[in-house]
Amino acid sequence: MKNKALLLVWSALVTIVLLASLTFARQGTGLIGKDFSDSNDMKWQLDEFYDVIGPSVLNPINIEEAKKKITVSDDEIERHRYRYGTLADQLSNIHDQYAQRIADAKDAGNELLQSSLIEERDMKLEDIRKNFEQDGHVEAKIRKGKEKVLENYLNEVKNKTYSLHVAYKLKNVETGETFSKGDISKPAVYKKNFNANSNYFKASSLPGRYSEWTTTYVKYYEDDYVSDEEITAMANPVQSFEGVVIVPKAAFEKGGALYAQYKDFNRGKYGMYAFWALGLLALIALLTVMKFRKEWVTGTPIADWYSDVKIDVKAAAFFMSALILVESINSKSYNLLNFFMQQRLESWVIWLGTIFFGGVLMTALLAFQLVNSVERWKREGMFAKDVKNSFTLQFLRAIREMFLKRSIGVQSFILLIGFFLAGIGFVGGFIAPFLFVVYIACVLFLGLPALYVFIRRSAYLNRIIVATEQMASGRLNEDIKIEGRSPLADHAKNLNNLREGVRVSMSEQAKSERLKTELITNVSHDLRTPLTSIITYTDLLKDETITPEERAKYVDILDKKSQRLKTLIEDLFEVSKMASGNLELHKQRVDLTQLLQQALAEHAEEIAESGLDFRTTFPEDMLIAYVDGQRWWRVLDNLIVNAIKYSLPGTRVYVTLRKVGESAEFVVKNITKYELGENVDELFERFKRADTSRHTDGSGLGLAIAQSIVDMHGGRMKIDLDGDLFKVTVSVLTK
Template identity: 70%
Template sequence: MKHRSLLFIWAALVVIVLVSILSLNRQGFNMIGKNFAESGNVSWGLDEFYTTIGPSELNPIDPTEAKKQITVTENEIEEHRTRYGALSNQLADIQGQYKDLIEEAKNVSNEVLVNALIEERDIKIEDIKMNFKDDTHVEAKIRTEKEQELAKYLHEVKSGAYSLPIAYELKNVDTGEVFSSGDVSVPSIYKKEFNSGKGYLKAHSLPGQNNDEWTYYDYGNSAIHEDNIEAMANPVQSFEGTVIIPKKAVEKGGVLYAQYTDFNRGKYALYTFWLLSTLALIALFTVLKFRKEWVTGTDYDARYGAMKIDIKVIGMLATALILFMYVDSASSSVVNLLQYPRLGRFGSWTVSFILFGVLPTALLAFQIVHATERWKKKGTIEADLKDSYAVQFMQALQTMFLRRSIGSQTFILLIGFFLAGIGFIGMFIHPILFVIYCLCVLFFALPISFIFVRRAAYLNKIIIATEAMATGRLNEEIKIEGKSPLANHARNLNNLREGVRSSMSEQAKSERLKTELITNVSHDLRTPLTSIITYTDLLKDETITPEDRAKYVDILDKKSQRLKTLIEDLFEVSKMASGNLELHRQRVDLTQLLQQALAEHADDIAQSGLDFRTDIPEEMLTAYVDGQRWWRVLDNLIVNAIKYSLPGTRVYVTLRKTGNMAEFIVKNITKYELGENVDELFERFKRADASRHTDGSGLGLAISQSIVDMHGGTMKIELDGDLFKVTVAIPIS
């Protein structure tokens, strides 16, 4: 609170000093060291006297001689003759003017009026005809007009009055003629002598002449041209003598007493005001020096700091403008306030002083200090500029034109509305602008408005459809209307809707597969683990025979191996999914590798009752692969064929070269119904034996698919009823 009070006191002193400085500049030269006779009103009155005394009294124009100087030019004659059009037009106008008047007079049987109107009409018609026949006739009319205007002009010049009570006694140097008014020997506040030493008074015959120079002419709408007036001017006459303003004019009861009193009151009041302003200026540099804590120590500093820099700049300019306008106005009116002190005037001046002087000054000081402090903080101004409305507008403007059609249409609309506002105002100025405005509305504004309304309506439809999509309602498609950017946007939203629907379907499927995965893993791990626990408990019985013990140990070994295989397959799949599996590529003979794989499972094939038919090339078929991983692929596919083929059927194993690819094909008749969804067979833990009674982890095809993909090959499964066919292709070297 203390800081705020000090700031407002400081601001009040600053305003007083500013008003004082500007008033000193304006009134100081007219007040300081000057008396009433040197004031502006007296100086203006004296100038008026010296300008008009010559034409009105000392050196007036002789009307008789002036008339002789009047001239009439051919252009004036022609202008007067054709002022109202050609001869036929003027005659027709006169006939038309009198026709109705004569008819009305006849209707009331007023023969006298009828005859008078006809006579008046005929005189005018004859005068018009003479205008076109005789230049002398027109010249005489023009000369008469000019003589009348000249007489009026000279009368106005001679009857001019003076605003000051001036006494004078002047003698023509050449003729000795004396002109006087009043007594020049009485005490005076102004006195000027004219003589050979100090200079003569030059008396001109036309107002506006001063010191032998033309300064101003005022001939009204006279028919006399400026050149005619100048030609009528008399030679300049020289006068000696005295001109005074009597002192009694400023004494009580005199005609200048009020002005004299006001001048002195205003002068001494301004002296006092300037003295107080000097004391205020001293205080501003001593006891009341400005401190930035008055600003930074207030609650308003943080609030003001949160505002955009654009608003701050505009506010600062507006504050400075208000302060400037107030100081300018107050510096002009302060002399009147001091000359004519009134309680009401002081009250209104005090309110204006506080509202438009003190408050803007305090606010401007606050704004300048705040800006200075922020400028000192590194990076603050840059951050303010980046966050400004102007930068945001420019960025938005650039973004608006990312799609030129939308940006251009919006820009045209803005220009159209702006011009419409100007046109609406302009149609009240001139009728033709109203017609132009109506045409622009019909052929420009209405079509644009129609397009804008349609686009706005379509945009609302898109927004409503988008809101429906956001709530999960993905069944309704947005209607595509036309080929506008909004139509393209609607098309993109429809594509997005389809993508979301597919994504949701895939997500649902993924959740289902995840549930099945957990269930299958739990089952496949629990089955061998349960057997191991069971037979371990049986082995703890010391009464069992050696034959049973050996049998139980054999079962434990098989179940342990199955559990080991399952866990190894899980680790394998995990490595492949995470991308941590590394390949050790080398040149491998695929023919030899397949022959070894078949030989490895020869006993299993013989016991399965299946008829394996192989088609393997005799020559080498080499590829750049990881031999161990590729062995796993061949092994998985052969094992799958042994496990899941219908007993007694044939299994076809083929290795062949196709172009620059090696193809490994296995075909067999399945013992289980697989359905039609081939992709599910690649899923982890997916087995043809849905009851999961057969050995295996269900990861064989998934592991094989990953290995083939890592080698840049392809793996494809085809189903035709119970016919199962898997084809693996890999580039050969």
Template identity: 80%
Template sequence: MKNKVLLLTWSALITVVLLASLSFARQGTGLIGNVFSDFNDFSWQLDEFYDIVGPTKLNSIDVEEAKKNITVSDDEIERHRYRYGTLADQLSNIHDQYAQRIADAKDAGNELLMNTLIEERDMKLADIRKNFESDAHVEAKIRKEKEKALVQYLNDVKANSFSLPVAYEFTDVETGETYSSGDVSVPAVYKKQFNAAKGYFKANSLPGHNGTNGWIRTSDYGNQAASEDIQITTSVKTFEGTVIVPKSAVAKGGVLYSQYKDFNKGRLATYVFWLLGIIALITLLTVMKFQKEWVTGTAIADWYADLKIDLKAAAFFMTALILVGYIDSKSSNLSNFFTYQSLGRWGEWLTSFLIGGVVMTTLFAFQLVNGVERWKREGVLAKDIKNSFTLQFFKALREMFLKRSIGVQSFILLIGFFLAGIGFIGGFIDGIFLMIYAFCVLFLGLPALYIFVRRSAYLNRIIVATEQMASGRLNEDIKIEGRSPLADHAKNLNNLREGVRISMTEQAKSERLKTELITNVSHDLRTPLTSIITYTDLLKDENITSEERAKYVDILDKKSQRLKTLIEDLFEVSKMASGNLELNKQRVDLTQLLQQALAEHANQISESGLDFRTTIPEEMLIAHVDGQRWWRVLDNLIVNAVKYSLPGTRVYVTLRKVGDSAEFVVKNITKFELSENVDELFERFKRADTSRHTDGSGLGLAIAQSIVDMHQGNMKIELDGDLFKVTVTVPTK
């Protein structure tokens, strides 16, 4: 938890340093030493003033003079004339528009309305005919529309007002005429002079045209049916003078007071943030130096290490992209944020700071450090690349062409479907694409589809035949068609069918072994149980002596322990077979564990008359195993050697390290003759003593085998006449 807090704190400091440094690089020179008049909002309002003071006050256009300069071209006349179609089309449309209305008025007996509609219709018809008879008539109508739009536009220009409380005094350099508003001699928060030395003020007659001829569209001013352009001749006049914004405007209660206050607040807050960036940088270089332990050795680091390198690269790229985007976005308008503060903006800023800044910086550091630490280990980077999705994809792509015909056909189909989608969309764009698309569909797509359907049908027949084989119906071969890879697959499945038939013999053998297993279990459980019942009945006799009673009780105890051992072993084997047994792996010294196991059975070994020869390493041999379970393996193998070795012979026990594994070997001469089939010795309740007179359960090797398998080890039995050898290996890493 402490490491997490330290990492998040470090990430927050890094984010502050990045935001402050980039903000200073972008805005430092522009913000330090600036005054209110350099403020963005103020500058925009000044630009607005300079743009419209010319058209509205200093150099306005005369409306009547502008009307005289309106022109109408022959193209405009033609477009207006045929705006709604040919003469016949327009006359027909008007007749259709009024026919039903006139008929309704006549049916209603409203003669006045009927005559009015007829008169209105005839006027429109006459106007349409005149449009096609006289260019002058059409020109007059267009001119009237343009004059209306022009008047509206110029009135809109003159109606513009200044949002700033500006005082100005301008003198026309050519005429000497003076234009003024307000007092330019009062104290000012902004003041600019125009003269020969500092540059004259150029007043345009239209906003934003800088002396070039302007154009307006009649459609923007009520004439939606036409969109003819009106050219307006503009002019530029030269002025000298003074423009000010009085200080009273930024005083408390002034028009610009809130903007002035916001500007000073934003500038001060930005300075404070830059100072915080310096403090954060000093902190990072002194008391908060990054420690890689903050991001390594955690549970999430182990989970992250198992991810494919492709996913890591994509996550790293996305994290860096989001972090860079956040820093770039927030640093560019930091002063603007501090200028216009609100609770909602603070919430949004803090949220983005935590997610886009702190979290992304944390993830970036986590991925970078864990990646570097992992790939510093020799061979790990190459292994990660080898196991990546990208290489697996290319490997799969290569394996797609193991059967070249299938790979080529699949690739062609994929490309074909892709191009078909493009062609289908292209058909809506241009008719020529539709023709090409139709040709490709008829002569390429449909034949490919035919082949694909036939192959798919054959594949389905093979799948159905395979399902029949799986259900046990092995009488019919799969029909082989042609020389395709599917035909080869069908041939292989037929061979597999023969293999399944052969395996039926093995299955019969398995049933036999199962029967033997049940018989052996019944025998081994019934024998001690019968003894327990018999001696219990004997104990009920009141006439037996105390010596006999003690003897019977001792026999009962032995038989009970024997029955208990059988049942416990049976339950343990069942647990292992069902996978319900859990291992508690720890660092275990196998050398010490073997020494303890031999010491545990020292008396049995001594009484057996066997000569145990042990070879054990002097140093520790460490492996990650479940000590209790591994003790059971050693115990079972040693007990097995004691019980089933020929008396007077030698037993060799060896423990050594072989590569990255520990190897445990037991060799002895068997007391009983063994079958050459080694696998039978791993079967449950299988014993070397076929008469089953010894005390073994027949589960020892089966239990040992299961435990070794659970440790990803290996257990092997070798027979050479009466020489019996068991070799157990387990990884030490």
């Protein structure tokens, strides 16, 4: 609280210094050592006297002589003649004016009124006819009107008075005629001599400073007017006068004509002296006991809040505060002298209130803003950060982003300019009726169509927003309607694509969850089956009563189940390494024909026992490809084993290796013993078997491993199903 009080005191002292300095610069030379006779008010009254004395006293225009110089032009005659329309229009208008009144007088039986109205009507009708028949008739009426206007004007000029109490004695240099008022021998506060040495007084017939007012007065009077050229032609030549003009000292004394003004001037002058002394004391205090301390405006809750304000808002607030302070000090410096002269309590209350708000508070606010901003920007990088986060840069970025879609940016810009010009046009329509007609045309043919397009686009945007909200809530079945070819239509199309992608993604996610569950179930089953057998037969071997034949049989079963479990785990690790990308390939030149022959030869015994008829087709020459021989052999082996296990007994299996373009293509076709679904992709999934009962040997990873190896070689593996016909095609580049 103490800091706030000290800040306000400091601000008040600064305001006093500023106001005192400005008033001293503006009014010091006009007040220090000066009297009322040297004041601007006195000079203004003397100028008024010299301006009025010529046309009203020394060199007035003779009214009768001026009337003789009035002229009437042909244009004025025509303008007067057709002032109320054509002859027919004017005659008809007069008849209409009197018809009802004459009829009413007749109905009332008032013959005198009736005859008077008829006579008056006929006189006006005759006057109108003469207007169109005789130019002289019209000219006489115009001249009479001008004479009346001129007479009123010249009488007004002659009767002009002035407020200054002046005594003078002036003699016309050419005619010797003397004009005087008051006693010029009395003591004077102002005295001016006019003679050949100090220049004669030049008396004009027309007022100078009131020429605009008098011209306006002369020009308009019942549509008859005297032009500027005519008035100038009627003026007398400028006359030269010699003599003396004084303002008596008695006019400044109590009871004199200028005593009140003299007293007010002195009161204001000494009041300004006192205020300038106060300003000097305030300056001394600011330099000694009231030096500014930044603790007055820092470390407060409002200072913490101000630190988070955007820098351009700070700049705008600082500019407005400075503007209010400058305007307040500037305006108050002009009328401070008047306040000292008047000394009215209500005026002082208003003046002090405005100077407190516009001066003291704005000074305190400027100090607060300046100190807190400087303290903040002393920290490294803070100024650049504030500039980066400013509304101005955000606005500029928004303008740039508004034109990311050029058509939307251009349309929005045109609409903004259009609405701005519409406001200007609406105001201009009240100034000039013609502009209002243009404005209405622009509204009908430009504004309303643009507004129609804007409203339609806004409605379409709202529909897109509502549809997007529905998508966000999970309703993905309904497409957004695409209207036209605007950027909004493109946006709707993209949202539809996104909706379809989300729908597919959700479907895939559901499928993935289902397959994950199946995977866990299948892995558990495939691992548990051999493990259960191993546990069971291990317990049986613990029985000492079993025969050696039984023991050998149990050991053989344990060996098979262990190998089965080992193969399953190895395949699982193999797939895991492939999926994680940790499996390295060692590519070299490999003859794929020889590799396939070796794979078939290794399973020749199983093929013979299966009862299947393998039909093979090989290229006549070597088919060389750069592959990892061990891994590629695994692909061939898995596909051959898969055909042996799942082909219908007694059917043929076709194995083909051929070169197709730049690729080697390996194809296996067989008739499956199990019914397969239509979803081919599921066959590539881990632990997926054609034997859903899972009674056959195998890990269910054969096709998945083969697919991964092919993918690592940049090849392609494809499965086709046609009923029970199962076909696998593997291709890899030979170069």
